[in-house]
Structure formats: C-alpha cells, structure tokens
Amino acid sequence: MSPLRRPLPFGPRAAALGAIALAGCAAAALLGLTPGGLALRPGGLELARDLLRGALAPALFHEVPPATPGAAPFLVKLGLAVLRTLTFALAALSLALPAGAALGLLASQALWQGSRWRGPARWAVRALIALLRSVHELLWALLFLAALGLNTAAAALALALPFAGTLAKVFSELIDEAPDRSGRALALLGAPTAAAVLLGRVAEALPDLAAYTFYRFECAVRSATILGFFGYPTLGFQLQLAFEDLRFRELWSHLYALLAVVVLLELWSGALRRRLVA
Amino acid sequence: MDRPGAPMANAAHSPPLRADGPALELRGVSVDFGDRSALRAVSLSVERGAAVALVGPSGAGKTTLLRCLAGAQRPSAGAVYVAGADLYARAPSALRREQARVGFVHQDLALVPVLRVAQNVLAGRLGRFGTLRGLARVLAPRRAALAEVHRLLERLGIADQLFQRTDRLSGGQQQRVALARALYQEPTLLLADEPVASVDPERARDVIVLLTRLAREEGLTLVASLHDVELAREHFPRIVGLRGGVVQFDTAHGSAAGAALASPFHAAAASALYALDAAPPPDAQPHASDCEGARE
Numbered sequence: 001m002s003p004l005r006r007p008l009p010f011g012p013r014a015a016a017l018g019a020i021a022l023a024g025c026a027a028a029a030l031l032g033l034t035p036g037g038l039a040l041r042p043g044g045l046e047l048a049r050d051l052l053r054g055a056l057a058p059a060l061f062h063e064v065p066p067a068t069p070g071a072a073p074f075l076v077k078l079g080l081a082v083l084r085t086l087t088f089a090l091a092a093l094s095l096a097l098p099a100g101a102a103l104g105l106l107a108s109q110a111l112w113q114g115s116r117w118r119g120p121a122r123w124a125v126r127a128l129i130a131l132l133r134s135v136h137e138l139l140w141a142l143l144f145l146a147a148l149g150l151n152t153a154a155a156a157l158a159l160a161l162p163f164a165g166t167l168a169k170v171f172s173e174l175i176d177e178a179p180d181r182s183g184r185a186l187a188l189l190g191a192p193t194a195a196a197v198l199l200g201r202v203a204e205a206l207p208d209l210a211a212y213t214f215y216r217f218e219c220a221v222r223s224a225t226i227l228g229f230f231g232y233p234t235l236g237f238q239l240q241l242a243f244e245d246l247r248f249r250e251l252w253s254h255l256y257a258l259l260a261v262v263v264l265l266e267l268w269s270g271a272l273r274r275r276l277v278a
Numbered sequence: 279m280d281r282p283g284a285p286m287a288n289a290a291h292s293p294p295l296r297a298d299g300p301a302l303e304l305r306g307v308s309v310d311f312g313d314r315s316a317l318r319a320v321s322l323s324v325e326r327g328a329a330v331a332l333v334g335p336s337g338a339g340k341t342t343l344l345r346c347l348a349g350a351q352r353p354s355a356g357a358v359y360v361a362g363a364d365l366y367a368r369a370p371s372a373l374r375r376e377q378a379r380v381g382f383v384h385q386d387l388a389l390v391p392v393l394r395v396a397q398n399v400l401a402g403r404l405g406r407f408g409t410l411r412g413l414a415r416v417l418a419p420r421r422a423a424l425a426e427v428h429r430l431l432e433r434l435g436i437a438d439q440l441f442q443r444t445d446r447l448s449g450g451q452q453q454r455v456a457l458a459r460a461l462y463q464e465p466t467l468l469l470a471d472e473p474v475a476s477v478d479p480e481r482a483r484d485v486i487v488l489l490t491r492l493a494r495e496e497g498l499t500l501v502a503s504l505h506d507v508e509l510a511r512e513h514f515p516r517i518v519g520l521r522g523g524v525v526q527f528d529t530a531h532g533s534a535a536g537a538a539l540a541s542p543f544h545a546a547a548a549s550a551l552y553a554l555d556a557a558p559p560p561d562a563q564p565h566a567s568d569c570e571g572a573r574e
Contacts, residue, residue, distance in 0.1 A: 185388035188350050189463055190378035190405020195412045199401055203390045276392065 054248030063247045082257050085234040089220035092159030099164040104171025110197045132165030137223050178205035207276035214269030299362045301326040301499035307356035309342050316342040318523040331510035332503040334520035340503035344469045349377045378405025381460030383470040391445035398444050399427045402462035430458050450481050470502035486513045
C-alpha cells in the first residue's frame with residue numbers, strides 16, 4: 001500500500017458526489033423513469049426520419065403552395081419573421097438595459113461602502129431584483145396576454161422585466177469583482193464614492209458588462225422566438241405552423257435562420273470585446 | 279485654500295497655520311498591521327517647496343509613509359500635519375478637501391484603462407465636485423477644461439495623445455498621464471510612490487528629471503520614494519533613508535550616513551546596502567553566534 005494513500009477514502013468531496021447521485025436516483029424513481037419510456041411510438045420512426053431529412057434540405061421556397069394567390073415568397077416571409085424576432089428582442093433589451101444597469105449599480109457592494117444605509121438599501125434593491133427574476137418571461141407574457149390580449153408592447157415588457165432582473169444581478173457581481181486600483185486612486189484624490197465607483201470599477205468592468213449584455217441579447221432573441229408560440233408574429237409562430245402542417249423543410253429553414261442570428265451575434269460581441277479589451 | 283493667519287477650527291489639535299511653517303510634518307508616527315510594524319515612531323518635517331527622496335529596501339515603509347501623508351492610512355500612533363493642520367483630526371469632508379490638493383502618482387499608475395487620456399487627467403479634479411457634476415466634467419468636458427489639459431500634456435510632451443485611449447499608450451506615456459492627473463489637481467503637495475518602478479532604467483532618469491523640474495516650476499512640495507539611491511542623490515537635495523519602518527538617516531540633519539552619502543563612492547556603497555538588502559533592520563537580526571548554532 002502506498003504511504004501517500006489517504007487514511008479515509010470518503011472525503012467531503014466524495015460525499016457530495018454520492019449525495020448528488022442518490023438524489024438523481026430518487027428523482028428517477030419518483031418520476032417512474034424506465035428505459036421502456038424511450039420506446040418509439042408507432043410511426044414515430046418515420047416522423048423522426050422525415051424531420052431529420054428536412055435538416056439536410058431546408059426549404060428556400062414554399063414547401064406547399066400557399067392557399068392565397070399572390071402570397072409573399074417564402075424567403076421574404078422568413079426574413080420578416082427574423083426581423084420581427086430581432087425587433088422584439090431589441091425593444092425588450094432597450095427597456096431592460098437601463099433598468100438593469102441602474103439596479104445592478106445600486107445592488108453592488110462597492111457603491112455603498114462606508115454608508116450607513118448600506119444594509120437596508122442593498123437588501124431592498126436585491127429583493128426587487130429577485131422579484132423580477134423569479135417570474136419567467138413566458139409567465140409574464142401569459143399574464144399580459146390574459147390581461148391585455150395580443151399586445152406587442154406588453155410582450156416586449158414581459159421580456160424586459162425578468163431580463164432587467166438578470167442583468168442587474170450579474171452586473172452587480174461583475175462590478176464588485178472588477179479591479180479596484182483606479183477607483184481607489186480616484187477616492188484618494190477626494191472623488192465622491194459614486195464617482196470613484198463609476199469611473200473606476202464600472203469602467204474597468206465595461207468589457208465584461210458589454211459581453212454579458214450581448215449574451216442576454218442572444219437570450220432575448222431565443223425568448224422572442226418562443227413568444228411566437230403565443231401568437232406573436234416572430235420565428236416561433238412560423239415554427240409552430242410549419243410543425244403542425246408537417247412542413248419539416250420549412251421548419252429547418254426557420255431553425256437555421258435562428259442559428260445564423262445567434263452565431264452572428266456571437267461574432268459581433270467577440271469583436272466588440274476584443275476592441276474594448278484592446 | 280491656504281489662508282495664512284486664519285484661525286483654525288480645530289486649533290486645540292494643531293498649531294496655528296503659518297505661511298512659513300513646514301509643508302508637512304510627521305510626529306512620532308507608527309503604523310501597525312496586526313503584529314507587524316510598517317512605521318515605528320517616525321518624525322519628519324519637510325519645508326514648503328522642498329524635494330525629498332525616500333530611499334530604502336522593499337518593505338522599509340516608504341509606501342506606508344506616503345499613504346499616511348495622502349490621508350489614506352491613519353497612523354496607529356502619532357500625528358500627521360499637512361500645511362500645519364492635523365490631517366486625521368479632521369472631519370471626513372475636510373479630509374476630502376485636503377486630499378483634493380494632494381497629488382499622488384501611484385506605483386502602478388492606477389489610471390482608468392478604457393478612458394481617454396484627457397478624461398483620466400480631468401478625473402484629477404473629481405475631489406472638487408459632487409458626484410454628478412464631477413462625472414459631467416470628466417465624461418463631457420468643457421472646451422476650456424480640455425484646453426487646459428492640452429496645455430498640461432504639451433508640457434509633458436504627450437499633447438498628441440489627448441484623445442487616445444489610455445491603455446493604448448506605452449508605459450512611459452502612461453507615466454506622464456498619471457503625472458498630468460496629479461498636476462491637474464493643482465496640488466500643494468505631490469507624492470510619488472516608486473515613480474520609475476514600471477519604467478526601464480534608460481527612461482527612469484527622464485521621469486525623475488521631469489518630476490523634479492515640474493515640482494520646482496509649480497513650487498510644489500515633492501516627496502518621492504525611490505529604490506535607486508544613485509538616482510535620488512543626483513536629483514534630490516534631501517534624502518531620507520528608511521529601513522524596517524525606522525528613519526536610518528536624513529541628509530538634512532547631517533548625520534554620518536547622510537554625510538557619507540554626499541560622496542559618490544559612499545553613495546555607491548549605500549546604494550548596494552539600501553537597494554539590494556531587504557533584510558530586517560539591524561536590531562532585529564540574530565547574533566552571529568546564534569546563526570552558527572542553528573546551522574548544525
């Protein structure tokens with residue numbers, strides 16, 4: 001036996017892993033998960049094959065001639081759906097970003113250092129942020145749909161509320177983790193705390209804040225897509241129609257369009273980040 | 279700011295402000311971090327307009343002493359007088375006003391990397407304004423303020439970098455921006471912590487020449503910490519040697535070490551002693567016999 005061997009084979013790490021595995025097994029037993037549940041339905045294999053075949057040959061034209069004569073070409077319809085999806089996401093984020101930035105700054109430890117309101121103020125702001133985050137955007141959307149009907153502004157607001165909360169939470173963490181050397185130097189020459197935090201920590205965190213905002217825009221695009229399932233004219237609406245009518249090639253065209261948007265956003269945010277970091 | 283002869287609010291704590299009094303004075307200042315002492319009963323007086331170099335090995339307490347003078351480090355014992363007033367006996371708002379008049383060039387420069395050069399310099403006056411007005415002056419500067427910054431950068435030889443992003447500048451240029459920010463404060467006291475630590479030796483001399491020349495032209499009191507005794511001897515009329523938090527020599531008081539430092543030969547020896555020797559002060563060193571006993 002090696003002299004380097006630990007005296008106890010079960011440390012806290014092994015115990016944590018074991019607990020996770022046990023919890024997984026318990027959940028599976030409660031839900032009645034068995035390998036049998038994965039058996040194919042009759043006709044399921046054919047459906048899956050047709051679906052996958054669509055992936056190899058996405059539609060560029062209407063798969064089924066449209067019922068109304070003079071309908072717009074397929075790619076125009078697709079382009080409009082992409083545009084509307086982006087519009088929803090942009091509207092939501094332009095509401096969420098100022099609110100999230102303000103709440104994030106107010107929730108940061110750095111802003112309140114040395115203030116006697118530190119405890120209650122941060123507690124109140126963080127409670128508000130938790131409230132905004134805890135309700136998913138689709139629930140907000142359902143709520144507004146029930147109260148206001150199909151309303152574009154309400155849909156954008158439904159996206160904006162939880163996004164403001166998430167932005168605020170992550171912004172406050174990024175601000176508190178940012179290097180503080182320049183901020184301390186500004187405080188040393190007599191700058192008020194808020195000014196020193198904004199020009200110090202916040203300025204230093206700017207590349208990370210921008211990158212995270214881009215990531216949230218990507219999330220907003222996906223959420224705006226899903227809003228289509230409720231009848232808003234985004235990509236999700238077209239996806240749902242294509243799926244219900246078994247137009248799988250059109251379905252994949254929409255999915256590829258969504259993928260293209262997300263990849264382009266990623267490239268753009270990467271370029272911006274490189275510029276900011278210099 | 280300076281009102282010679284004006285009655286001080288906290289007269290009980292400090293001697294009356296005199297125009298001819300020392301610019302700054304430390305009286306028995308000690309700073310303890312836990313059970314480690316960074317400064318031990320340091321007393322030091324610097325006349326207005328004087329240029330003083332603090333030399334000593336790493337950990338000698340140079341940075342702590344500068345931070346005490348900048349209002350950033352409250353002494354564990356003793357008092358710090360700037361322009362005749364006890365710095366740490368003041369209300370926080372008064373301390374802030376005092377700090378606005380103390381320029382500090384940090385060892386790591388501590389500039390805001392994503393801001394323009396002009397904005398970093400403009401930030402030097404943040405101590406004069408409230409939050410919103412201060413931010414407006416930095417982010418949307420007035421034409422007159424920009425012209426003033428431009429003239430300042432011209433004197434420092436980097437006027438063409440006015441609108442460049444600060445992190446795109448070379449180390450030497452950033453050094454000048456940090457100096458410009460401190461000068462834009464219109465300070466009465468200029469503190470520099472190892473101003474040549476991040477500059478190559480060729481440029482170090484230029485930086486020190488620039489620093490001492492500007493301080494002289496503006497009539498500022500200058501206290502700079504330096505690793506290089508030779509550089510200090512060439513450009514500073516007064517040198518204070520620190521070691522283990524204790525003042526070892528002060529050329530102003532004509533001590534033996536100070537007199538020795540005046541000759542180039544001894545300066546080289548002192549340079550080797552103070553720059554390279556990071557050992558604890560002599561009184562903390564174990565006796566030679568103890569060492570030999572421990573070697574077995």
